Amino acid sequence: MRFFISHAGPDKPLAIELKALLEGDAWVDLFEIDLGDVLWHEISDGIEAATDFVLLWSAASARSKWVQYETTLAFTRWLEDSAIALRIICLDDTPVPLRLRPFLQARDAKTPDLIAQALRRNDPAPAPRRRFFNRNDEIGAIEEHLYDSSTAALWICGVPGSGKRSLAREALQRITTGQGTVAKIRVTDGVAEPELDLLVASALQKSPSDESSTLAELTAHTRMMVQEFVGAGGVLVFEDAEHWLAEDGTLGRLAEQVITAASEPDRNTDRLVIFTSRRRPRVAESQSEAVQVIYLHGLQPKHALPLLRSQGAEGSDEQLMSVTLELDGHPLALEVVAPQLPLNAAALNDRRHDIATDLIDPGRIAGSTWRMLEVLSLVDGPLNGEDLANSLALSAEGFSSAVDEATSYALVRLGDSGALTLHPLLRDYYLRSFRKQPDYESQTTVLADLLLARLQGIDPDDETYTMSLLSTVKVLGLSGRLNEARELRQGLIGTLYQTGVELFHERRYEAALEHLEAALTGDTDVDLPANRVRMKTLAYLKRMPEARALGDDLVREHARDAGVLRDRGRVEQIDRKWSEAIMWYERAIPFRSNKAQLYADIAQARVRMEDWPAAAAAAKTAIDMGGDTPYALSTYSQALEAQNMLVDARKVMAQAVAREPKNPRYRYRLGRIALQLDDRPSAMREFARTIELDPQFVEAPLSLASVQIDEGLITEAKETLARINGSHAAPSAVLHNVKAKLALVEGDLASAQSASDSALKDRRDAHNLTLAIRVAIARAEAKELSVGQASAQVKLLAKELEMQGHLAAVLEISQRFPKYFD
Structure with missing residues (x-):
C-alpha cells in the first residue's frame, strides 16, 4: 500500500508522525518536494502513484486551497478507474462535504497511532457503489462479442456524453485481466497513417515505423502491431472513431485497415477491436458478421434517479423522474443539471440548450x-x-x-x-x-x-x-x-x-x-x-x-x-x-442519403438570388426531410418574410430561436418580424435580449432605439444610442436614420434634415425615403419651407417609393397631410 496524506499546514506535525508509523509507505509533501519544485506537478505524480488517498479533515483543511486541489485530483482518479481508495479521517467536528461522506474512515481516531491502525486494518475503507448505472445488458453484449468467433470489431455508438467511453472501460475492466490487456487510442480528424502508427506504437510500447516510411510501409507496420497485440488476447479501444467514418457513414480506410488487421475469419474468439463513436456506422453486408454495433440509449428513470442523487440533486423522486424524462436519460446532461435541481419546467427548458451546447452557464x-x-x-x-x-x-x-x-x-x-x-x-x-x-x-x-x-x-x-x-x-x-x-x-x-x-x-x-x-x-x-x-x-x-x-x-x-x-x-x-x-x-x-443539407444549401443560394418562392420551397423540403436545423428554419422564415407571410415567418423564426436561444442574429430577426406585425413590445424585448447576448451586435440597439422613439421613450432611446456612440461597426445609413427620427421628435429640424440627408446619401431605401418625407413636411409645418417647396420634394421622394413598390409606407402620413401629396 502506498498512502498519500493530504493535510493542511496546522496538521503537518500529525501527518509527519503518521508517515513514520506507516513505515515509509506514505507521501507527505515537505518530505518529498524540494524547495523550488513545482507543487502541483509533484502532487499529481504523488497521487498517481498512491493506492490510498488519506485526507486529514479538519477546520484548517476545509479552508485550504491545496487540500481542495489534492482532493479534486484524487476524486477525479477515483471516478476515472477506481484505481485509488479514498479515506477520510475526521480530526475535529468540522462538517464533511456531501461528496466525501461515503469515504469516511474514522471519526474518533485523532492520534497518529489510532489513525495508522485504522488505515492498516484488514477491513477495506468503505466506498459507495460506483456511479455506473443500467449498462449490464450492454456489458453482457460486449462480453458475448469478445468470445464470438465471427466478431472482429464492435462499435459503441451514442450521442455525446451518453457514456460510450465509460461503458467500454467498465466492460473491459470486468471481463479482462492482466496488465496491458487493454490499450486505448484517441482518434481525431488529424489521425492518418503516420499518426496511427505512432499512436499504436506508443499505446503498445513498441517502436514506430521509420520517419521516411512510405504509406504502404506504415500501413504494414501498423497492421503487424495490431495483429500481434490482438492475437495475444489484447483489446484495442479507439475512442472518438466517428472521425474514421466517411460522409455517408461507411467505414473509412483507417477503420478498414484496423479491422482487417484484427480479424481472422471464424477465428475471432478472444479477438476484438472496439470503437466508440458519436455516429452509427453503415456496415456493408459483407461485413455484417465481423462488424457489430451497439447504440447507447438514455438511462431508464429508475437508474437515472441514483445518478442524480449521487450528483447532489435535491427534490422529490417525482420531480427527478420528470427531469429524467425531459432529458431522455442522457447521463452527461443529468450530471450537469443535477446540482441545480429541482427546477421548474420553464427553467429546465432553458437549461436544455445549455446542456446541448455549452453544458454550463458561462x-x-x-x-x-x-x-x-x-x-x-x-x-x-x-x-x-x-x-x-x-x-x-x-x-x-x-x-x-x-x-x-x-x-x-x-x-x-x-x-x-x-x-x-x-x-x-x-x-x-x-x-x-x-x-x-x-x-x-x-x-x-x-x-x-x-x-x-x-x-x-x-x-x-x-x-x-x-x-x-x-x-x-x-x-x-x-x-x-x-x-x-x-x-x-x-x-x-x-x-x-x-x-x-x-x-x-x-x-x-x-x-x-x-x-x-x-x-x-x-x-x-x-x-x-x-x-x-x-x-x-x-x-x-x-x-x-x-x-x-x-x-x-x-x-x-x-x-x-x-x-x-x-x-x-x-x-x-x-x-x-x-x-x-x-x-x-x-x-x-441522388448520391447523398441525408439530402436535407443539400436542400438547405439550395435554399440559401435562392435567397441570394432573391427567388423567394423557390427559396421557401427548398428550405421547407429540407425541414420536412428532418433537416429542421436552426439554420434551415431561419432561411425558411426569411423567405416567408420576403413574401410578406409574416405570421408564418414569425412562427418558424420562433422555432429557430427555441432551438438556439443564445443566437443573437436569430433573436434580432424575430424582433424585426414582430415589428412588421406591429407587435412593438415583443420587438423591443427581442432587441434587448439580442444586446444582452452580443453587445457588439450594433443593429440591435439601433432598432431598439428606433422603436423606443416611436413609443415616446425618448430618454431610453438616448441611453440605447449611447451604447454604440463612436462605433465604426454601426451601419451609417441606419444610424443617421435613427438620429434623424430622434431629432424630429425633439423638434430639432435642422439636425433632422442633416441626418436624413446623410442617411439618403448612404442608402435610398424605403425607410430613409419615408423619413425624408416626414422631415420635409415637418419643416413646412414649422414654416421653414413653403408648402410648394415641400410638396415638390415629397412628390420626388414618393415617386422613388412607388418605383420600389413601397408607396404604402406613406399612406398614414398622406392621409394626415393630403395637401403635400396633390
Whole structure:
C-alpha cells in the first residue's frame, strides 16, 4: 500500500508522525518536494502513484486551497478507474462535504497511532457503489462479442456524453485481466497513417515505423502491431472513431485497415477491436458478421434517479423522474443539471440548450477557469500543470481553484498520463471562444514555444511523447511555423491536414493552403479530404481558375461522391455564381442519403438570388426531410418574410430561436418580424435580449432605439444610442436614420434634415425615403419651407417609393397631410 496524506499546514506535525508509523509507505509533501519544485506537478505524480488517498479533515483543511486541489485530483482518479481508495479521517467536528461522506474512515481516531491502525486494518475503507448505472445488458453484449468467433470489431455508438467511453472501460475492466490487456487510442480528424502508427506504437510500447516510411510501409507496420497485440488476447479501444467514418457513414480506410488487421475469419474468439463513436456506422453486408454495433440509449428513470442523487440533486423522486424524462436519460446532461435541481419546467427548458451546447452557464465559470479551458482546447494534448499554470500566469492557489471548478463541472478529466484533458464534446466550443480573443495569435505562439521546449525534454520512449509530438506540430502550424513543425517529424499528413482545416475555419487561407498542400501524398484516395478543402481555400483566395480546375478533377475521379459535388458547388457560391452552385447541389442529391443539407444549401443560394418562392420551397423540403436545423428554419422564415407571410415567418423564426436561444442574429430577426406585425413590445424585448447576448451586435440597439422613439421613450432611446456612440461597426445609413427620427421628435429640424440627408446619401431605401418625407413636411409645418417647396420634394421622394413598390409606407402620413401629396 502506498498512502498519500493530504493535510493542511496546522496538521503537518500529525501527518509527519503518521508517515513514520506507516513505515515509509506514505507521501507527505515537505518530505518529498524540494524547495523550488513545482507543487502541483509533484502532487499529481504523488497521487498517481498512491493506492490510498488519506485526507486529514479538519477546520484548517476545509479552508485550504491545496487540500481542495489534492482532493479534486484524487476524486477525479477515483471516478476515472477506481484505481485509488479514498479515506477520510475526521480530526475535529468540522462538517464533511456531501461528496466525501461515503469515504469516511474514522471519526474518533485523532492520534497518529489510532489513525495508522485504522488505515492498516484488514477491513477495506468503505466506498459507495460506483456511479455506473443500467449498462449490464450492454456489458453482457460486449462480453458475448469478445468470445464470438465471427466478431472482429464492435462499435459503441451514442450521442455525446451518453457514456460510450465509460461503458467500454467498465466492460473491459470486468471481463479482462492482466496488465496491458487493454490499450486505448484517441482518434481525431488529424489521425492518418503516420499518426496511427505512432499512436499504436506508443499505446503498445513498441517502436514506430521509420520517419521516411512510405504509406504502404506504415500501413504494414501498423497492421503487424495490431495483429500481434490482438492475437495475444489484447483489446484495442479507439475512442472518438466517428472521425474514421466517411460522409455517408461507411467505414473509412483507417477503420478498414484496423479491422482487417484484427480479424481472422471464424477465428475471432478472444479477438476484438472496439470503437466508440458519436455516429452509427453503415456496415456493408459483407461485413455484417465481423462488424457489430451497439447504440447507447438514455438511462431508464429508475437508474437515472441514483445518478442524480449521487450528483447532489435535491427534490422529490417525482420531480427527478420528470427531469429524467425531459432529458431522455442522457447521463452527461443529468450530471450537469443535477446540482441545480429541482427546477421548474420553464427553467429546465432553458437549461436544455445549455446542456446541448455549452453544458454550463458561462456566467458561472470564473475567468481563469475559462481561459484554462480555452488553452486546453487549442493544445488538445498533454500539458502538465506547471506549463498550464505558467501560460495563464496563475498562482498555485489560482490554478488549483481553476482545476477544482473545471473538474466539478465535469469539463476536464485527468488523462492516463496525469495531464488534464478537456472533454471532447466541449473542445470546439472553447476553441471558438479562444479564437475570438484579441491576443489569440500571440498566445498561440507562446503555447507553441512552451510545447516545443517541453517536447525536447521528453524521451521518445515515454508514453506521453507521441501525443506531445502531434500536439506540438499542430500548435506550431497554427502559429505560422510550418517549417519548424515539419522539422520535428516528416510525413505527419493527418496532423498537417487537421491544422490546415483549423486555419481554414480561422479564415487564414494562405496558411491553410500551405498546410493542405504539405499534406498531399499523390494517392488520390488518401488526398481526397485535403483536396476538397484546398478547392474551397483557393476559391476564397480568389484563385477561381485553379479552384474550378481542381474541383473538376475531383469530380471526374469521384463522380458519385456527394461531398465532392457539394464542395464544387460551394466554389461557385463563393464566386457568387448562384445558379451554377445550385446545379452542383442538385447533382449531389441522388448520391447523398441525408439530402436535407443539400436542400438547405439550395435554399440559401435562392435567397441570394432573391427567388423567394423557390427559396421557401427548398428550405421547407429540407425541414420536412428532418433537416429542421436552426439554420434551415431561419432561411425558411426569411423567405416567408420576403413574401410578406409574416405570421408564418414569425412562427418558424420562433422555432429557430427555441432551438438556439443564445443566437443573437436569430433573436434580432424575430424582433424585426414582430415589428412588421406591429407587435412593438415583443420587438423591443427581442432587441434587448439580442444586446444582452452580443453587445457588439450594433443593429440591435439601433432598432431598439428606433422603436423606443416611436413609443415616446425618448430618454431610453438616448441611453440605447449611447451604447454604440463612436462605433465604426454601426451601419451609417441606419444610424443617421435613427438620429434623424430622434431629432424630429425633439423638434430639432435642422439636425433632422442633416441626418436624413446623410442617411439618403448612404442608402435610398424605403425607410430613409419615408423619413425624408416626414422631415420635409415637418419643416413646412414649422414654416421653414413653403408648402410648394415641400410638396415638390415629397412628390420626388414618393415617386422613388412607388418605383420600389413601397408607396404604402406613406399612406398614414398622406392621409394626415393630403395637401403635400396633390
